[in-house]
Amino acid sequence: MIEKGNPLDLTGKVAVITGAGGGIGLAVAQMLSAYGAAVALVDISSKGEEKAQELRDAGRNAAFFACDVTNEENVKNTVEAIVSRFGRIDILHNNAGVTVRKTIDALSEKEWDFVLDVGLKGLFLMSKYVIPEMKKVGGGSIVNTGSGWGLKGGDQAAAYCAVKGGIVNVTRAMAIDHGKDHIRVNSINPGDTVTDMMIDEGWQTGEIKSEADIEPFLYSCGAGRPLGRIGMPEDIAKGVLFLVSDLAGWMTGAALVVDGGGIA
Numbered sequence: 001m002i003e004k005g006n007p008l009d010l011t012g013k014v015a016v017i018t019g020a021g022g023g024i025g026l027a028v029a030q031m032l033s034a035y036g037a038a039v040a041l042v043d044i045s046s047k048g049e050e051k052a053q054e055l056r057d058a059g060r061n062a063a064f065f066a067c068d069v070t071n072e073e074n075v076k077n078t079v080e081a082i083v084s085r086f087g088r089i090d091i092l093h094n095n096a097g098v099t100v101r102k103t104i105d106a107l108s109e110k111e112w113d114f115v116l117d118v119g120l121k122g123l124f125l126m127s128k129y130v131i132p133e134m135k136k137v138g139g140g141s142i143v144n145t146g147s148g149w150g151l152k153g154g155d156q157a158a159a160y161c162a163v164k165g166g167i168v169n170v171t172r173a174m175a176i177d178h179g180k181d182h183i184r185v186n187s188i189n190p191g192d193t194v195t196d197m198m199i200d201e202g203w204q205t206g207e208i209k210s211e212a213d214i215e216p217f218l219y220s221c222g223a224g225r226p227l228g229r230i231g232m233p234e235d236i237a238k239g240v241l242f243l244v245s246d247l248a249g250w251m252t253g254a255a256l257v258v259d260g261g262g263i264a
Contacts, residue, residue: 005246007245007246007247007249008035008241008245008246008247009035009036010032010035010036010037010091010244010245011036011037012036013032013036013037013038013090013091013244014037014038014039014040014082014086014087014088014089014090014091015028015029015032015033015037015038015039015040015089015090015091015092015093015244016039016040016042016079016082016089016091016092016093016126016130017029017032017039017040017041017042017093017095018042018043018067018069018093018094018095018096018122018126019042019043019095019096019097019145020039020041020042020043020048020051020064020095021041021043021044021045021047021048021051022047022051022195022196023193023195023196023197023233024095024145024190024193024195024233024236024237025041025043025093025095025096026041026051026233027232027233027234027236027237028093028095028236028237028240028241029041029051029055029062030055030234030237031234031237031238031240031241032091032237032240032241032244033055033060033061033062034060035241035245037061037090037091038061038062038086039052039055039060039061039062039063040062040063040064040065040082040085040086040089041055041062041063041064041065042064042065042067042069042078042082042096042126043064043066043067043096044066044067044068044069044096045066046066048064048065048066049064049066051064052064061086063082063085063086065078065081065082069096069118069121069122069123069125069126070117070118070121070122070125071125072125075122075125075126075128075129076129079126079129079130079133083133088133088136088137089130089133089134089137089140090134090137090140090141091140091141091142091143091244092126092127092130092134092140092141092142092143093142093143093144093145093240093244094122094123094126094127094142094143094144094145094167095145096118096119096122097118097119097122097145097163097197098114098115098118098119098197099115099157099159099160099197099200099201099204100114100115100159100160100204101156101157101160101201101204101205102156102157102158102159102204103156103158104158107158107159111159112159115159115160115162115163116159116162116163119160119163119164119166119167120163120166120167120170123144123167123170124170127142127174130142131178131181131183134181134183135181135183138182139181139182139183139184140182140183140184141183141184141185141186141243141244141248142174142183142184142185142186143185143186143187143188143240143243143244144167144170144171144185144186144187144188145167145187145188145190146164146167146168146171146187146188146189146255147160147164147167147189147190148189148190148191148257148259148262148263149161149164149165150163150164150165150166150167150168150187150189150255151165151168151189151255151257151263152263156204156205164189167187168187168189168255171185171186171187171253171255172253175252175253176253179252184243184248184249184251184252185252185253186243186248186251186252186253186254186255186256187254187255187256188236188239188240188243188256188258189255189256189257189258189259190231190235190236190258190259191225191230191231191257191258191259191260191262191263192221192222192230192231192259192262193230193231193232193233193235193236194218194230194231194232194233195233198218198221199214199217199218202214202217202218207220218230222260224262225259225260225261225262226260226261226262226264227260227261228260229260230260231258231259231260235258236258238258239256239258242256243256
């Protein structure tokens with residue numbers, strides 16, 4: 001007989017979220033802490049400290065760690081600092097990412113390297129140093145932020161699509177390798193979501209030419225989806241909460257799409 005429990009309770013868990021200074025990463029930090037997790041907000045921008053303080057002011061256990069996820073020594077030191085502060089790591093959300101909206105022939109080598117380094121090298125380095133900490137506590141859950149464009153192509157986004165497609169498949173490889181360690185690894189694949197990066201993309205592609213164009217642009221990004229709207233960061237955070245919770249205890253190597261039906 002199945003009994004009612006509280007499978008979303010994350011009390012006693014410690015979650016590390018990269019790219020947590022705003023957007024999806026911040027929403028995930030807010031969501032997981034709301035369900036009891038202690039959260040380490042990791043971001044290259046110092047604005048993450050303000051966000052961590054807001055969580056502490058709300059009575060939640062949160063700390064900010066400034067880190068360049070493309071720098072191995074920086075990542076190693078950051079993971080050590082997180083373990084020193086919280087004692088353990090149970091959850092990792094590899095969310096840091098950037099984009100340059102250009103075709104292959106228009107991209108510079110520097111732009112290509114920048115997008116791949118943050119999105120893929122950052123995932124590699126954070127996972128490399130967090131996984132041993134998860135093994136020490138008997139397992140954990142990793143969620144990697146992919147994209148709908150990691151499952152299908154997109155225009156003027158060659159480097160971004162390369163990263164997100166890579167994230168979807170490296171997630172599967174990690175799931176295979178670390179199942180024996182009781183570490184589940186899944187990807188969450190958002191559709192267009194209201195974030196600063198999304199608005200910046202509009203400027204890059206020329207769909208936004210002035211401040212007055214922002215709201216119509218965001219509306220247009222969601223209007224054609226079956227659910228008729230663009231995503232909000234909390235929509236994606238709910239998916240991450242599900243994946244790291246006991247509700248998803250037999251899920252690993254999966255690519256969860258949260259996109260208002262866009263791919264459908």
